[in-house]
Amino acid sequence: MFQLRKFDPTMLDRVIGKLRFTQMPSDGVQNDTIYLDAMNTINISRHPNNIDGLVKIFIGFCIAMLFLTAVAEAQIDGFTEPFRSIQLSSDESGSIAELNIEEGEFVPSGQVIARLDVRVQEMQLEIATHLANTQSQLIAAEETLRKRQAIAKRLVELKAKGHASQSEIIRAEMELSIAKAKFLAAGEEQAVRAIEQRRAQVQLDRRKIVSPIDGLVAEIHRREGEFLSPLHPEVATIIQVDRLLATFAIPSSQISSFEIGKDFNLQLEGGRTISGKVFRIGVQTDAQSGTVEVKIVIENPSRELRAGEICTLNI
Secondary structure, three states, rough: EEEEEEOHHHHHHHOOEEEOOOOOOOOOOOEEEEEEOOOOEEEEOOOOOHHHHHHHHHHHHHHHHHOOOOOOOOOOEEEEEEEEEEEOOOOOOOOEEOOOOOOOOOOOOOOEEEEHHHHHHHHHHHHHHHHHOOOOHHHHHHHHHHHHHHHHHHHHHHHHHOOOOOOHHHHHHHHHHHHHHHHHHHHHHHHHHHHHHHHHHHHHHEEEEEEEOEEEEEEEOOOOOOEEOOOEEEEEEEEEEEEEEEEEEEEEHHHOOOOOOOOEEEEOOOOOOEEOOOOOOOOOOOOOOEEEEEEEEEEEOOOOOOOEEEEEEEE
């Protein structure tokens, strides 16, 4: 009698129908057979003098080991995808004047991908800069205020000597108040012009389309001379592949084996085995398939692994 291993009877339900087993004969060990005893243990029995039984024992042993392997280790197929995929767009309308990328090219974060036509925006910035640097109104208002202050002071001195009337004092004070208001208005106007200059600069900068991540150019949607509009603002798709996500649909009965940060081994189509960590576990079960989506992150600093490959998860 050879006892191979103990196994969980609930695991047998998942492979029922794949293998058939005969019960232990009532007359003891008469035939070579694989059977399940009362303790749910796979056993092999043989007649000690039967040579053919040795062959059957070996075959039975191989079948039992294959059965145990299938029960103990489930394999689930999934696929890899980019860690991030971004469609670079512009919220500005206009034709593309310059495109600096090609498909498959690596682009670092901050690189200018494309530029829209900027001739109108450059002129607007030039005008705004000129107005922001103009000081004539502020200087004139300041000079007027200074003179009105001097006149008001002089009239007060004359009134003390009896050479100025009260009405002249009132008129001087009123003109002084107006001069102060004009000086404040000139200062506020200067501040507004400075803001207008910064806005013109921002509008010019927005004509540049910049990559926010390190990644590869997966697809180019528009080329030089084509027009970007609010309905079609996409220029290119950039994917981050220095990390990949492997996506699997895990049966809800096995989801308890997963937790964030847990390590798992994955096998690629070419037979290569790589490791990854659980990155995200779905919060709901798909009603039709009875599975939960699990994403495993794979470090890929050399970018040798490609997104879209089939991979297998061993549980």
